[in-house]
Amino acid sequence: MMGPCTASANGLTSTSRPRPAGLAACLTAGLLALTLLAFQAASAWSDDGERGKELFGLCKRCHQVGSGATHRIGPHLNDVFGRAAGSLAGFRYSRAMREAGTGGLVWDDATLDAFLADPHTFVPRSRMSFDGIKGMDDRAALLAWLQGYSGGAADLPPAEPTATPEEYGLDVKILSVAGDPEYGAYLAGECTTCHRTDGADKGIPSIVGWPVDDFVIALHAYKSGTRVHAVMQMVAGRLSDEEIAALAAHFQEVEGNP
Amino acid sequence: MRKQNGKSDLSRRGFVASAAAATAVASVLPAPAVLAGGRPRVVVVGGGAGGATAARYIAKDSQGAVDVTLVEPSRAYYTCFFSNLYIGGFREWESIGHSYGALAANHGVNVVHDWAVSVDRDNRSVGLAGGGSLAYDRLILSPGIDFRDGSVPGWDLSQQNRMPHAYKAGSQTQLLKAQIEAMPEGGTYCMVAPPNPFRCPPGPYERISMVAHVLKQANPTAKIIIVDPKEKFSKQGLFEEGWQRHYPGMIERIGPDFGGDMVEVRPEAMEVVVDGEAMKVDVCNVIPAQQAGRIAAAAGITDDSGWAPIVPHTMQSRADENIHVLGDAALQGDMPKSGFSANSQAKACAMAVRGALTGSSVFPPRYSNTCWSLIATGDGVKVGASYEATDEKIAKTDGFISQTGESAELRMATYEESLGWYDGITADMFS
Numbered sequence: 001m002m003g004p005c006t007a008s009a010n011g012l013t014s015t016s017r018p019r020p021a022g023l024a025a026c027l028t029a030g031l032l033a034l035t036l037l038a039f040q041a042a043s044a045w046s047d048d049g050e051r052g053k054e055l056f057g058l059c060k061r062c063h064q065v066g067s068g069a070t071h072r073i074g075p076h077l078n079d080v081f082g083r084a085a086g087s088l089a090g091f092r093y094s095r096a097m098r099e100a101g102t103g104g105l106v107w108d109d110a111t112l113d114a115f116l117a118d119p120h121t122f123v124p125r126s127r128m129s130f131d132g133i134k135g136m137d138d139r140a141a142l143l144a145w146l147q148g149y150s151g152g153a154a155d156l157p158p159a160e161p162t163a164t165p166e167e168y169g170l171d172v173k174i175l176s177v178a179g180d181p182e183y184g185a186y187l188a189g190e191c192t193t194c195h196r197t198d199g200a201d202k203g204i205p206s207i208v209g210w211p212v213d214d215f216v217i218a219l220h221a222y223k224s225g226t227r228v229h230a231v232m233q234m235v236a237g238r239l240s241d242e243e244i245a246a247l248a249a250h251f252q253e254v255e256g257n258p
Numbered sequence: 259m260r261k262q263n264g265k266s267d268l269s270r271r272g273f274v275a276s277a278a279a280a281t282a283v284a285s286v287l288p289a290p291a292v293l294a295g296g297r298p299r300v301v302v303v304g305g306g307a308g309g310a311t312a313a314r315y316i317a318k319d320s321q322g323a324v325d326v327t328l329v330e331p332s333r334a335y336y337t338c339f340f341s342n343l344y345i346g347g348f349r350e351w352e353s354i355g356h357s358y359g360a361l362a363a364n365h366g367v368n369v370v371h372d373w374a375v376s377v378d379r380d381n382r383s384v385g386l387a388g389g390g391s392l393a394y395d396r397l398i399l400s401p402g403i404d405f406r407d408g409s410v411p412g413w414d415l416s417q418q419n420r421m422p423h424a425y426k427a428g429s430q431t432q433l434l435k436a437q438i439e440a441m442p443e444g445g446t447y448c449m450v451a452p453p454n455p456f457r458c459p460p461g462p463y464e465r466i467s468m469v470a471h472v473l474k475q476a477n478p479t480a481k482i483i484i485v486d487p488k489e490k491f492s493k494q495g496l497f498e499e500g501w502q503r504h505y506p507g508m509i510e511r512i513g514p515d516f517g518g519d520m521v522e523v524r525p526e527a528m529e530v531v532v533d534g535e536a537m538k539v540d541v542c543n544v545i546p547a548q549q550a551g552r553i554a555a556a557a558g559i560t561d562d563s564g565w566a567p568i569v570p571h572t573m574q575s576r577a578d579e580n581i582h583v584l585g586d587a588a589l590q591g592d593m594p595k596s597g598f599s600a601n602s603q604a605k606a607c608a609m610a611v612r613g614a615l616t617g618s619s620v621f622p623p624r625y626s627n628t629c630w631s632l633i634a635t636g637d638g639v640k641v642g643a644s645y646e647a648t649d650e651k652i653a654k655t656d657g658f659i660s661q662t663g664e665s666a667e668l669r670m671a672t673y674e675e676s677l678g679w680y681d682g683i684t685a686d687m688f689s
């Protein structure tokens with residue numbers, strides 16, 4: 001029952017919970033694990049840029065960087081170095097993240113390193129559903145690469161999408177189904193036995209405040225079986241396209257820990 | 259209400275008609291109080307997984323339009339779910355206790371700490387042990403279970419301190435844990451397991467795992483005996499694989515082939531008699547046969563089985579349309595008696611009750627269940643299913659179960675999910 005890529009995701013020295021982050025991400029992770037082995041064998045660790053970019057694979061289902069980057073499940077990460085935590089307009093941060101920022105937390109090498117090592121300890125009650133990256137070298141490589149997107153660098157490569165229907169073999173048309181939030185609110189009763197609505201994500205990820213597209217794609221990915229998880233495949237399996245759209249419309253408006 | 263087919267593809271639009279139909283039906287029922295002018299009154303008996311959820315959802319979603327009173331004797335609800343983990347040392351006692359404060363403060367539920375002792379169905383009122391009564395337009399009963407007298411010869415409630423059941427969480431759970439920890443070196447823990455149907459099908463076997471976990475560390479030569487009247491049990495393959503791996507040689511199960519269904523206990527002598535043969539034990543955990551919590555029978559809505567038959571779409575009693583029955587007490591079909599099921603049923607019931615009393619939209623119910631069990635540190639397994647309402651029963655449509663031979667990572671992720679679920683469901687009941 002386990003997704004074929006669970007183990008390889010762990011090979012990334014990430015402590016992100018061992019759940020396949022979608023087929024495409026799995027494949028990337030699998031390839032990456034292999035690539036890493038090759039690197040290690042040759043002890044060719046110099047190319048931090050490549051490695052940092054690959055490691056961003058852990059973040060990119062939630063965050064965008066590059067030209068045209070927008071807020072998705074998480075805020076965009078352009079110019080993150082030097083900015084106060086929780087300070088971008090247009091993103092609904094948790095209270096914890098906003099208060100960390102007004103309390104003086106500014107993102108730099110040291111604070112980002114500490115945050116990414118253990119997000120839940122560094123900013124308790126943040127609603128970033130990510131368990132961190134264990135390896136110090138990995139964090140350093142990722143941050144070195146991410147720094148390239150700060151400081152007003154020109155000619156940034158275009159931002160990559162967080163999730164596309166294509167990568168899960170879904171028909172793009174699913175994104176144009178309109179969702180009725182009132183119906184979504186009723187359907188959500190089935191979800192809140194497990195998913196907290198205050199943004200907490202211990203053991204089960206937070207699903208509040210997501211852009212509709214990401215939400216719809218995630219549920220359809222379970223429904224089609226391209227994303228593997230026994231419970232979620234069963235839950236999504238009986239949801240119609242309209243019901244998924246209704247749930248997405250409802251949960252988008254739920255403010256976790258506002 | 260329109261029936262939902264297996265692989266449902268119904269849109270909300272498809273339901274406008276049925277919702278209207280349901281409301282139309284509701285308005286020909288005995289006049290709800292809303293028509294008489296006052297706020298319609300809902301009384302919920304039992305503040306557990308079913309009752310607390312129903313009270314919370316009706317109060318929250320009706321935003322004051324319905325008067326909700328919750329009758330529950332205890333000031334704190336200790337969840338049976340995760341009480342085995344407490345026995346195993348994975349949870350602190352306080353971490354499984356919850357108060358009713360937020361239901362009152364956040365949603366305006368009137369919480370009455372008392373026992374319901376009678377139901378006057380003609381006059382629609384509930385009698386309380388402390389005197390007085392509460393009138394209702396709809397009554398929701400979610401009283402959980404009581405034990406069947408005489409199901410284990412030699413045992414009755416007066417023996418529960420010598421031979422605890424620990425099948426309603428509270429001082430019984432703490433007592434059982436203390437007895438296990440006080441067992442002599444190489445002593446014997448015996449469980450008399452219940453016959454079907456009973457609350458939480460994997461519950462006794464998760465408990466065995468947790469007892470084994472404690473004994474393996476503190477008393478590794480101790481023995482565990484399960485006397486079981488059942489041929490098979492929930493997640494059997496997974497439990498047996500886990501016991502073999504983590505606790506080899508420690509656990510013995512006596513099934514019906516060897517007299518597991520012919521058991522008697524002698525609390526004074528601390529003996530268990532299986533098929534005529536007496537054995538001395540140090541701890542005896544008797545989990546008797548079960549039936550709906552007593553108030554359901556007092557209301558006259560149970561059948562010969564001891565459980566209360568319900569209408570699958572609304573959880574209404576088949577005997578009285580003004581009463582809904584939730585959770586363990588209900589005779590509903592395929593759903594296991596679990597906290598998850600009770601919570602799921604409560605939301606369908608809350609929607610139906612609001613629809614009937616205030617005319618709010620009614621959608622087809624969505625029932626589901628997942629039960630996690632912990633076998634050893636980080637070794638979690640789960641079983642789950644979805645269900646739909648048919649005219650006859652709540653019927654299973656789809657399901658899954660953990661597999662034997664899964665990786666340690668997956669088992670750990672499953673365990674972590676259960677922690678998330680615990681926080682989720684308790685927030686869904688009490689926040």
Ligand SMILES: Cc1cc2nc3c(=O)[nH]c(=O)nc-3n(C[C@H](O)[C@H](O)[C@H](O)COP(=O)(O)OP(=O)(O)OC[C@H]3O[C@@H](n4cnc5c(N)ncnc54)[C@H](O)[C@@H]3O)c2cc1C
Pocket residue numbers: 303304305306307308309329330331332335337338339340341342372373374375400401402403424425426427457458461462465551552553584585586587595596597598599600628629630
């Ligand atoms: C050891 C064990 C482990 C379990 N593990 C799990 C698990 O992991 N997952 C899961 O989903 N389920 C689990 N369960 C099952 C779960 O606890 C029950 O199925 C669930 O609590 C049923 O909900 P309920 O509302 O029907 O009853 P309860 O939750 O028992 O609530 C009934 C409430 O009604 C009150 N009451 C009773 N009679 C009256 C009266 N006359 N007047 C007023 N109040 C009254 C009681 O005080 C009680 O608070 C477990 C059970 C046990 C015993």
